[in-house]
């Protein structure tokens with residue numbers, strides 16, 4: 001069976017006056033992620049990991065932030081379109097692993113919901129999606145709560 005792997009990374013600034021969405025879940029916090037869409041850096045990293053596994057460029061090519069169609073769009077919509085592309089290329093998703101680096105808020109109570117949401121959009125079992133939450137030990141821009149960054153990897157396999 002042919003497997004392919006992809007990596008994704010994203011970072012968004014934390015600003016006042018925005019709702020915080022990570023992994024498709026709204027998380028109560030005093031700030032949210034700045035972006036053309038809802039700013040969901042975890043979903044964006046997962047999209048890029050899947051596009052990487054397909055060798056289909058990156059999220060900016062597929063969903064340009066200059067396109068008004070994607071203004072304030074729920075990133076789960078972008079993930080759904082990406083999952084459809086995986087399927088149309090003849091692949092299924094084996095698993096997703098990810099890391100969210102956020103000094104605040106504490107994300108561990110939301111990890112299960114994030115996994116379930118991502119799995120639901122990708123139409124795979126939540127046992128095939130992992131979310132790890134870390135602080136940045138107070139270091140740098142992430143540690144001073146100016147931004148949240150995410151990494152993701154995806155493994156896909158060819159459907160015969």
Ligand code: MG
Pocket residue numbers: 010011012035039040041044
């Ligand atoms: Mg992004």
